[in-house]
Amino acid sequence: MTRDPFYKKIIEGLNGQLDPELFEQCAADLLRAEWPTLVPIRGGADAGMDGAVADGKGRPFPLVSTTSVDVIGNLTSNLETYISKGGPRREAILATSQALSGQKRKNLEERATELGFTLIQIYDQAALADRLYHNSHWCRELLNLTGEPPALSVVPVSFRPLIGDALIGRDADLSWLNNTSGDRVLVGQPGSGKTFLLHKFAKDGGGLFAVADDRTSLASAIRDAQPKAIIVDDAHIRNDLLLNLLQLRRALGISFDILTSSWPGGVESIRGILSLPDSQIHKLDLLTRDHIVEVIKNTGIGGPVELVRSIVDQAQGRPGLAVTLSYLCLQGDVRRVALGDALSSSIRTSFEPLVGKEATDVLAAFAMGGDSGMTMESVAKGLELTSIRVRAITAGLASGGVLRDIGRDRLSVIPAELRYPLVRDVFYSGPTSLNAEYFIVNSPDLGDTIFTLIGAKARGAIIPSSDLLDLLERIQPQSAWVAYAWMGPEESRTALSRHPEMLIELSHACLGNIPESIIPLLLSAATGDERPLNSTTDHPLRLIEDWIKSAWPGSKDVISRRALLLDAISKWLSGGGDAHVGLHALTFVFLPRFDRVTQDPGSGMSVTFSHGVVTPQDLKGIGDLWSKAFEIIRAYGESNWPHILTIIRNIAYPGPNVRIDPEEFYKIVKTIVTQMIKDVISLAHGHPAVLQKIKEIAENKGIEIEVPLDKYFEIFFPGERIEEDWETEHKRQMSAVEELSKELSSKDHALVIELIAKAEAEAKASGKSWPRMTPHLCGLLAKGVKQRIPWIRKAIEANLPSDLVVPFLREAVNAKEAEWESISIECLESPQYKYAPILIFLTMTSPPSDILDKVMHKLEGFDQTVEILCLRGEVPEDTRTLLLRHENDSVASKAALGIWQAMKDKAIGSLGEDWRKAILRLEENDYWLGEILAKDSALAQEWLMTNLFNERSVYRNFYDVCDKAIRSLDIEARRKILEALPDDFGHAEIAADLVGDDLSLYRLLLSKKVYSRIHLAPIKWEHEKPWSKEWVEKAKVALSAGYSPKDVADAIQGYSWSWTGKESAFWSAWVHRFSELCENNDPGIQEIGRAGSAYTKAYMERALEEERREEIYGR
Secondary structure, three states, X not given: OXXXXXXXXXXXXXXXXXXXHHHHHHHHHHHOOOOOOOEEOOOOOOOOOOEEEOOOOOOOEEEEEEOOOOHHHHHHHHHHHHHHOOOOOOEEXXXXXXXXXXXXXXXXXXXXXXXXXXXXXXXXXXXXXXXXXXXXXXXXXXHOOOOOOOOEEOOOOOOOOOOOOOOOOOHHHHHHHHHOOOOEEEEOOOOOOHHHHHHHHHHOOOOEEEOOOOHHHHHHHHHHHOOOEEEEOOXXXXXXXXXXXXXXXXXXXXXXXXXXXXXXXHHXXXXXXXXXXXXXXXXXXXXXXHHHHHHHHHOOOOOOHHHHHHHHHHHOOOHHHHHHHHHHHHOOOHHHHHHOHHHHHHHHHHHHHHHOOHXXXXXXXXXXXXHHOEEHHHHHHHHOOOHHHHHHHHHHHHHOOOEEEEEOOEEEEOOHHHHHHHHHHHHOOOOOOOOOHHHHHOOOOHHHHHHHHHHHHHOOOOOOHHHHHHHHOOOOOHHHHHHHHOOOHHHHHHHHHHOHHHHHHHHHHHHHHOHHHHHHHHHHHHOOOOOOOOOOOOOHHHHHHHHHHOOOOOOOHHHHHHXXXXXXXXXXXXXXXXXXXXXHHHHHHOOOEEEEEEEOOOOOOOEEEEEEEOOHHHHHHHHOOHHHHHHHHHHHOOOOHHHHHHHHHHHHOOOOOOOOOHHHHHHHHHHHHHHHHHHHHOOOOOOHHHHXXXXXXXXXXXXXXXXXXXXXXXXXXXXXXXXXXXXXXXXXXXXXXXXXXXXXXXXXXHHHHHHXXXXXXXXXXXXOOOOOOHHHHHHHHHHHOOOOHHHHHHHHHOOOOHHHHHHHHHHHHHOOOOOHXXXXXXXXXXXXXXHHHHHHHHHOOOOOHHHHHHHHOOOOOOHHHHHHHHHOOOOOHHHHHHHHOOOOHHHHHHHHHHHHHHHOOOOHHHHOHHHHHHHOOOOOOOHHHHHHHOOOHHHHHHHHHHHOOOOOOOOHHHHHHHHHHHHOOOHHHHHHHHHHOOOOOOOHHHHHHHHOOOHHHHHHHHHOHHHHHHOOHHHOOOOOOOOOHHHHHHHHHHHHOOOOHHHHHHHOOOOOOOOOOOHHHHHHHHHHHHHHHOOOOOHHHHHHHHHHHHHHHHHHHHHHHHHHHHHHHOO
């Protein structure tokens, strides 16, 4: 419990009988410092609001104030009343005179959530007591307390706000305070949370803050309070107070600890005054980014993610600074926080009293170097200060955590957000500014300096644009131009006009600033670019699509971006733009979905994918764009039916997760789709595939509309009836084709082929590929007609797909119709139709030798077809032999592979010499090669002897194949390969596989000095596995061959390694593994263990240090 008598009286007063109306007025007044627009609402008809906070985001949200013991009941009643009275907001803050436990606070938050509210902040008894402590008016009015607070207080004097109640990430530090007695000092950078931690310690009864320096007041307070400890905050600038407290302790004869806080740079003076040993000095480490996120949320800021991330980035692990920035955001000063102005003000407030006003100039000079920093020598020369003075100032700044040593005698200002306002205020704020030219000329990296200047100009620095552009043209990095383009519309236009080749790189900035200018350029860049959008994030159309889908539901961007894109497409097409590209982009206008990916603002180790549909109001606005879009479709859509159908499907099938008024949403969907279908039908006459798809959509959405369908197309390409049993539907489709074939076989072949060709063309144009019954129809027709050659010639003339020619040609060849040979050769010579004779003659039992010979010379590019035919067993044995002997490696080896896959469990030895020769020609990156070699050691040895001696580009799969091949070999076979290896052989993994665990093979490898660079390859080991006896013996052989324990230890991990999870855990596992070797009976093995432990421990400590840095500062 606290010993502060005045604070105790406040707590007692809050626990007593309070006037509820007076308490509501008091709470509103006390909280106005944090919520400047907060006003009290008096009287009974308050609509559930005891106060109202206007935050500029619509109507004010409620403050709920209560003195009732039933806090949760009062909160529930107020929020329910607010809802019933039509209150639109779903945020609230709560003030209560009651003390709340952590569980009670959680219950209140959960109750608010159940009612659809976010409880931004809860101000309980302790929070209000802190605010009442220095407010004499409300102490008198509400609690009837008079008099000045004593010189010792549980509430510190601090320019930082004490908001939030939870102590986050400081359990170990609080434990040190509680479990350590005597004079002591808490050391931490400014903003690291020293005051808040000590405030928590004081409220728990650990001590009282010295809030006055007057000796008489202090003496009286010490006599009255008899504190366990007196806390001197920021003792590095209050040395006189420390001396006074030491004297008072002796003079009054009252025992108390002196507990101080200090910056790192001031701890030595405190140590000297209080005579402190190291054990009485505790360093307050910076918090991780995840902890800082918790601190920010505890102040009442839950989002947006970008704001939380900005505060985390600027806080750099310092919770006190995070609270200050959060407090300013809560007061509505988000812009100052986002631009870094608030950070700059906070830093200057902290540093200038300690190291002087020159500190700001020095910091700004270092900031000019950006990430690359500046040397102290350059800063001294540029500011015309002595090196001694700059060094003294720098020492104070570095101890405050705003300078980082980046090596090469350079220091860089952190965080980056601090650089920009510093450079603006010191070098570019008007006539009284310092000259920055020296720092630009002497910058270690001009690109980094330009980035800083861009950031400063974006925050109002008076930098002539011409000067900045001249600097930009002197450097190479595109990222600098991107940063420049983000500054605004004019800068985006300048960057784009000067560097049109950077269109893709500048696209995000330009879509944000000048979308009407860059969209036509992106559309032009997309012309001829057939890369798929789903896997090509830099495709010009993908960039537009992502921009459209990133608009958040309910925001004005949802409609404004789509309307702007629609207008840009219309103008671009009228100027001669490609219709295919324009119609593709038009599909984005009617995307009723959004997608957004955000990384968590803390450690960044989790990613949130947000996706769903727009609001009903958004959807209605999108629908309003259809009439203008239809004019575009009417003018340019004739050959772009897939895109037109996509537009309708986008609206008809918006996707799941319709959460806002789904009934109204789907009502709007039906209205829009109905109009779309009516309009498109008027254009789709003569396009049966389009009409079929429209019919399916209409039926699915319950839209009653007459859609004319084509009888023949419905049989050639049946509609997709998902609700039907698949087998029943398939039988129905087959039956319809069989009936139609009887009808068509008696008709003129030219008319029939024309009918099929038109259907195929329409299906292709609309993007329909299944169900496709034309192959079955052509098969029936080929069997039912007497003369196939005319059908084939007409099919070729009509440009029918080659698979529809196959059945006619097959029947003509089998029947030896007149001209069958000449038509076969004609097809073989045609790139489009050669597939048909290849398929027919490779599978024919006794093919004509002359034609088969011609087929064999046309197989390049058909190796996959050869493999499939052999796999199915459709190739006769004689033809198979010819394929295995084929001059083309790919054809021969794929034939061999197909034959092997068809064998299943038969022995490889039965395949014969032709097969063995062909399979050895298989490309080394083919998955099946390793599987084949693993089953035949003789074949594996032959393949290895061939491939290990050839110079070749080696792929990862090559090692996998070698590994499988080697595993099938016995010791003697491996010995033969080792003895025959060329002198320049350098594949360590293969050498290790060949040696395995055989010591005689290892001695053979070690005996060949030409292989010295791979001598230790067989020593490689994995940390997941315990050491084997075989490995130990190999290590002894390596030692006996003259290699040192350190050589062996270094070789254990091989030339490269990888891990999942934390790097420190990877090295920790190695430390443990090497420690096992230290316990081996063999002295040489022990030495290996010690050598390995030494370097892995060093790596582990380095990794831990880097991980800690990433936890605080991010990646």
